[in-house]
Amino acid sequence: MGIVTPFPLAAGRPSQVGFDRAELTRILDLYGRMVAAGHWRDYAMDLGKDAAVFAAFRRAAERPEFRIEKRPALRARQGMWALIGEHGAVLKRGHDLGPVLAPVERRLLKIVE
Template structure:
């Protein structure tokens, strides 16, 4: 039984990544960790956005944020990759397609 004050309790007012979305994100994350580019991540589930932040070192600001904003689903697309300067690198409706912008950076890092 989950305690009413437990952070694990389902909250319908929060946006979350589902298991399929997390599998896609963690697949890219694992490749980048193996290449030595990334070292840490953080998750935030807020009222209007779910955020997967990527860090080069734990004490830094995130170098990338992968965001899910369901309100933008019908317009620009629910998913976005945002750089450390706040610039939207890619936005769209399909998460694997949006994450390709990060895989291109992996190809450059390996070459």
């Protein structure tokens, strides 16, 4: 049998930020409900060195209506999660994903008589 050598990481930090299974499930659940309601039609994900970004589009040729960003470097300060609007304004920032997604989930609520 051979010896397994771990792949070296730069200074103990991962070379790419990503979403874990629970986070991605929560985001894709919201995306599916927004597609079913007719608000969104496309999405994109960017997994970079500093941040993981999920962008949701009304149409494929536009700017994203919302971006959900995960920046672990901001964990101790403002919170690693951010909801960013179409024009680049930060709409909500926090330490947990649920409250950050709340403004988007409110759009799905309908008044029933």
